[in-house]
Amino acid sequence: MSALLQVRALSHRYGRRIGCEDVSFDLHPGELLCIVGESGSGKSTLLNTVAAQLAPTSGAVRYHQKNGDWLDLGALSEADRRRLAREEWGFVTQNPRDGLRLNVSAGANVAERLMALGQRDYGRLRDIARGWLERVEIDPARIDDAPTGFSGGMQQRLQIARTLVTQPRLVFMDEPTAGLDVSVQARILDLLRRLVNELGLAAIMVTHDLAVARLLAARTLVMQGGRVVESGLTDQILDDPQHPYTQLLVSSVLTT
Amino acid sequence: MSTPYNFAFLDENTKRMLRRALLKAVAIPGYQVPFGSREMPLPYGWGTGGIQVTAALLGPDDVLKVIDQGADDTTNAVNIRRFFGRVAGVATTERTADASVIQTRHRIPEIPLREDQLLVFQVPEPEPLRTLEPREAETRTMHALADYGLMHVKLYEDIAQYGHIATSYDYPVMVDGRYLTSPSPIPKFDNPKLDRSPALMLFGAGREKRLYAIPPYTRVESLAFDDHPFEIQRWEHHCALCGAGDSYLDEVVVDDRGTRMFVCSDTDYCSQRRDDATEEAA
Numbered sequence: 198m199s200a201l202l203q204v205r206a207l208s209h210r211y212g213r214r215i216g217c218e219d220v221s222f223d224l225h226p227g228e229l230l231c232i233v234g235e236s237g238s239g240k241s242t243l244l245n246t247v248a249a250q251l252a253p254t255s256g257a258v259r260y261h262q263k264n265g266d267w268l269d270l271g272a273l274s275e276a277d278r279r280r281l282a283r284e285e286w287g288f289v290t291q292n293p294r295d296g297l298r299l300n301v302s303a304g305a306n307v308a309e310r311l312m313a314l315g316q317r318d319y320g321r322l323r324d325i326a327r328g329w330l331e332r333v334e335i336d337p338a339r340i341d342d343a344p345t346g347f348s349g350g351m352q353q354r355l356q357i358a359r360t361l362v363t364q365p366r367l368v369f370m371d372e373p374t375a376g377l378d379v380s381v382q383a384r385i386l387d388l389l390r391r392l393v394n395e396l397g398l399a400a401i402m403v404t405h406d407l408a409v410a411r412l413l414a415a416r417t418l419v420m421q422g423g424r425v426v427e428s429g430l431t432d433q434i435l436d437d438p439q440h441p442y443t444q445l446l447v448s449s450v451l452t453t
Numbered sequence: 454m455s456t457p458y459n460f461a462f463l464d465e466n467t468k469r470m471l472r473r474a475l476l477k478a479v480a481i482p483g484y485q486v487p488f489g490s491r492e493m494p495l496p497y498g499w500g501t502g503g504i505q506v507t508a509a510l511l512g513p514d515d516v517l518k519v520i521d522q523g524a525d526d527t528t529n530a531v532n533i534r535r536f537f538g539r540v541a542g543v544a545t546t547e548r549t550a551d552a553s554v555i556q557t558r559h560r561i562p563e564i565p566l567r568e569d570q571l572l573v574f575q576v577p578e579p580e581p582l583r584t585l586e587p588r589e590a591e592t593r594t595m596h597a598l599a600d601y602g603l604m605h606v607k608l609y610e611d612i613a614q615y616g617h618i619a620t621s622y623d624y625p626v627m628v629d630g631r632y633l634t635s636p637s638p639i640p641k642f643d644n645p646k647l648d649r650s651p652a653l654m655l656f657g658a659g660r661e662k663r664l665y666a667i668p669p670y671t672r673v674e675s676l677a678f679d680d681h682p683f684e685i686q687r688w689e690h691h692c693a694l695c696g697a698g699d700s701y702l703d704e705v706v707v708d709d710r711g712t713r714m715f716v717c718s719d720t721d722y723c724s725q726r727r728d729d730a731t732e733e734a735a
Contacts, residue, residue, distance in 0.1 A: 275594065275598070279600060301606055301609075301610050302610060302613055302614075304613055305606050305609045305610050305613065308606075308609060309602060309603070309606050312602045312603075312606060313602025314602070315602075317605070317679045318680055319609065319678040319680050320680050322609065341613045341614070
């Protein structure tokens, strides 16, 4: 099976400081990859560089488009970047208030990406928005409510609905469950797992929570100081960590 | 000239700068052209953009008409008309058909315009996306890439909140199928008059320092949804003065017991109809 995304020797530096350094991996269609590591280890920098939101200092990212062509993201024009972000990708931010449009209703938030793609039938947009609210376990009766009146967990679920409504092929998620309480986290993770399976989408998720990686991801990258120190099957990494840092990370998880 | 002013108040270099910007605006219909807006002897928001465009256009033989919300006799209209009468010595009129340049605030005259007429709009906010996207760099990129999905979010919100598209003025339009454009705060009743108009229409925003244009016979579409098409305002009344049933009506409260009447907002149109009626009766 051919890869969806190829990352080769990717680095991003903030001046002389390292953001991420010499990272290479492949992502295949339908695969969910987790990037774990302590804060400041370069997880989000890597994610943003792969998603073409930061320009790489060196290295390359290639993306296999829907039409079969390979696209070099380093040489991507702003127009193409926006088209990809609109038509083929999704981005879920850690803070839902960054990813949502707070001054318009929940329904408009879900429907926005469809309207950007040229959907011009109000009745149909409403039906799709209601369907998606239901899918992410938000009462469809709240379609006309402002997201500011939603709880943190609901806002995050709304952001997920808004991102997935166009059925993207590749979704980037930056700690989507951080800052939520544990029971809400569990529901969102459960929801994500279900949706990822149903839609068959590929995803890269940044998290500092090893339990999240174990629950969702087939493969995991462990980062420290901007470099990938260990990568492989999630179960293998968590059950038999090789790198000292991974061993530390795994052993520091509280067990009950 | 004995006045201490250059013809039409602005110096010739400024007028040249304005004309160059206007030419560019006409060449790219609906595109907002930046220009070096000058201090004018009236405050921002009173028509500094329109007045600069008019100053750049006027020649000694022009006949100027100025309207404010359709009326020739409001403070803003009277003062701008008198201003150009004084600093350019041009003839002024209240009759739409007699004017070669019409500066307007928030209306398009009811009498259809001709190819030899220019319509100058005063624009407070040239950016139709501004209420949804506050960053100028972002809105400019959106225009450059024709990335306009956001505008429908506003219309969606209207229908979700009010059951219909409640935007009744400054209703966004697509000019020549390319640029999303603010028609200035004209009522949406006037939007159909923008489409393939024989007259050149120029828009000036003084505070925001932007000019744009809709050239003659350019396609102008008002945005809408397939199942919620664009509609203009309608009234159950006719004009209480001239009986017109096809013009934009203002609701006027006439006493302190809540009695109200509906009259044409275009004062010239209304008075002409009344004159015609008296002639016929005579």
